[in-house]
Amino acid sequence: MSTVPAPTSPTSPPAPSAAPRGVRTRAARAGVRRGLTEFDRSLHTAGDIGYYVVGAVAFAAVLWANRNGVQEDFGVATGVFLLPGVLAMIVVFTAAYGLATGVATEREDGTLLRAKSMPNGMTGYVVGWITRVTCEVGFVAALMMLAATAFTDGVWRSPSVLPLVLLLLVLGLVASVPLGFVVGSVFKNPRSVGGWGSLVMFALIAVSGLFAPAAALPGYLQVVGQVFPMYWLGHGLRSVLLPESAGAAELGGEFVLGAAVGVLALWALLGLLLAPVLLRRMARRESGSAVSARRDKALQRV
Amino acid sequence: MRFRGALEERVIQVEGLEMTYGTTRVLQGVDLHVGRGEVVVLLGPNGAGKSTTIEILEGFRMRSGGRVDVLGSDPAQAGEAWRARIGVVLQSWRDHSRWKVRSLLEQFGAYYAPYSVPGQPRPYPADELLERVGLTSHAHERVGSLSGGQRRRLDVAIGLVGRPELLFLDEPTAGFDPAARREFHEMVHDLSDVEDVSILLTTHDLSEAEKLADRILILDGGRIVADGSADELARRVAGVTEVLWRQDGQRHVHSAEADGTEFVRSLLATHPDVTELEVRRQTLEDTYLAMVARASDAAPLDPAAELAADPAAHHADSEALR
Known part of the structure; x- marks a missing residue:
């Protein structure tokens, strides 16, 4: 610890009374850098890379095994038929479940409190998470699309497939992020997110008809499924990636891309309004002793 | 012993601070003050209410009663501009273990940049700060790979990155070896003497309190039971x-x-x-x-x-x- 000449004057400057201009914007930019660094660090962490690679390799293996398979009912290759569900799963798991676990973990290790101790740190924290899950979803979805392109025919049916898939992924992401923040702030620690949270997630996926048609579910579960964004994300992706005739298997008997986009946008809007409130509430309860109490509890359990 | 700050501007002024959890009164009318540039050490047995007091002053905890003024604002209502003027080093952090040391300092520094004012340029340049806490050679290492003492020094660096006017240090030298401890003490003296940073710190190390403190407060059973320099306190017993x-x-x-x-x-x-x-x-x-x-x-x-x-x-x- 060597001494550096102190550049400050002994008299203290007047305190800035109001927030300087553009403070929020600059905090948001710092948040984007934060998210990019988190993603970069994730790519340097063996466990995380394993998670990405295992998922992509598993999907590639399924595609390769079914490379000649055709879904007779809809007249599409099996790989294409699986793709919408896989993409929707990635979004939900990363942006809702992964985020919830991450936030719960970071409450416990003090990251959230650290954000709270910085001016506009919570803005940066939230933007950081959104940036990070966007990168992760983009990365994993790109891996899956590459695998699908390599082993299956008929993924790129028309020039509008890519922009529409991107639009739906972004909307699905923004609609799922608030769910992640809610779950992450409701449960007190990452272990209960892992337990109860994953139970909730699997239940949601089951009623959303991502892999088995929702039409096979009891009526009231169909209603529940249609309330949440996952159903509409899956529906939207199917309408883009599958031929129009496949719409017959949908709940309404046809694809309604407009409705899917509308519901997702509504969820996204709701989330953008709700997430800051929830996080403020969650952050208000954070203090050094709250963090150390949680740590002590976690250590006792081990 | 210096008595600076006693008659000067007060950066912390607390009167009749009360804190009640359920039926337990943790703080029972705490009065204290810290003058600008003063180093005040808060001592007290475990459970005396030290952490609660500091958390209230940091704006992390709502109080049950009493008047609190920190840098001219009530911490319970103060905004982000107020937050930019204080530095916080809590007892233990385990966060951001994947990050590299230097990029973490830069990330946090960015939040302070909009609050830079003439004479108080913010943030503190990352390289200078690393030099100052002796972590220059670890700039590109993962935070998680640092030793306990190095990690603590990084926490202190993060507490300083916004060039705070008021610094809260909660047991800052826990886990330091004797050399690191001495260097840290020199840094605290510099901060207070040269840069006029006001410091409120807690410690269990009484020789540290004696070395650093302009004034010592002893908190016990939710009240301040003593307030004075080490010499003054000794004379009272x-x-x-x-x-x-x-x-x-x-x-x-x-x-x-x-x-x-x-x-x-x-x-x-x-x-x-x-x-x-x-x-x-x-x-x-x-x-x-x-x-x-x-x-x-x-x-x-x-x-x-x-x-x-x-x-x-x-x-x-x-x-x-x-």
């Missing part, structure tokens, strides 16, 4: 000087009044066979233990009056020890 010697193969100890010189002079004059003479001024530890013991024994309604009245000497005169 009787039996300030201990004189030890050996005579006829026996160890003797005597607790003298504030100054032991007179006792030693007469001892040597009347007992020429005294050997192994040792004169020990009362340490802060003795003072602290005496004050805390007394406060918990009596649970005084008026701590100041209680302190003045109680003689509480450790030893009777010329008590023989083994």
Whole structure:
């Protein structure tokens, strides 16, 4: 610890009374850098890379095994038929479940409190998470699309497939992020997110008809499924990636891309309004002793 | 001992601070103040309310009652501009273990940049800060790979990155080796003397408190039971000087009044066979233990009056020890 000449004057400057201009914007930019660094660090962490690679390799293996398979009912290759569900799963798991676990973990290790101790740190924290899950979803979805392109025919049916898939992924992401923040702030620690949270997630996926048609579910579960964004994300992706005739298997008997986009946008809007409130509430309860109490509890359990 | 800040601008002013959890009164009317550029050390046994007090001052915890003013604002309502002027080093952090040291400092520094004002450029440049806490050679290492002491120094660096006017340090040197501890003490002196940073810190290391503090506050049972420099506190507890010697193969100890010189002079004059003479001024530890013991024994309604009245000497005169 060597001494550096102190550049400050002994008299203290007047305190800035109001927030300087553009403070929020600059905090948001710092948040984007934060998210990019988190993603970069994730790519340097063996466990995380394993998670990405295992998922992509598993999907590639399924595609390769079914490379000649055709879904007779809809007249599409099996790989294409699986793709919408896989993409929707990635979004939900990363942006809702992964985020919830991450936030719960970071409450416990003090990251959230650290954000709270910085001016506009919570803005940066939230933007950081959104940036990070966007990168992760983009990365994993790109891996899956590459695998699908390599082993299956008929993924790129028309020039509008890519922009529409991107639009739906972004909307699905923004609609799922608030769910992640809610779950992450409701449960007190990452272990209960892992337990109860994953139970909730699997239940949601089951009623959303991502892999088995929702039409096979009891009526009231169909209603529940249609309330949440996952159903509409899956529906939207199917309408883009599958031929129009496949719409017959949908709940309404046809694809309604407009409705899917509308519901997702509504969820996204709701989330953008709700997430800051929830996080403020969650952050208000954070203090050094709250963090150390949680740590002590976690250590006792081990 | 310096007494700067006593008459100057106060960066912290607390009156009648109350904190109640359910039916437990954790803080029972705490009064304290910190002047600009002052280093104030908050001592007290575990559970005395130190952390609660600091968390209220940091704006992390709502109080039950009393008046609190930190840098001209009430921490419970202060905004982000206020937050930019204080630095916080909590007891233990485990966050951001994947990040690299330097990029973490840069990330946090960015939040302070909009609050830069002439004479108080923010943030503190990352490289200078790393140099200052002795982590330059670890700039590109993962935070998670740092040793306990290095991690702590990084926490201090993060607390300083916004070039705070007021710094809260909660047991900052826990896990430091003696060299790192001394360097840290020099840094605290620099911050306070040269840069006029006001510092409120807690510690369990009483020699550290003695070295760093302009003023020491002892918090016990939810009240401030003592407020003064280490010397002032020592003078308020009787039996300030201990004189030890050996005579006829026996160890003797005597607790003298504030100054032991007179006792030693007469001892040597009347007992020429005294050997192994040792004169020990009362340490802060003795003072602290005496004050805390007394406060918990009596649970005084008026701590100041209680302190003045109680003689509480450790030893009777010329008590023989083994």
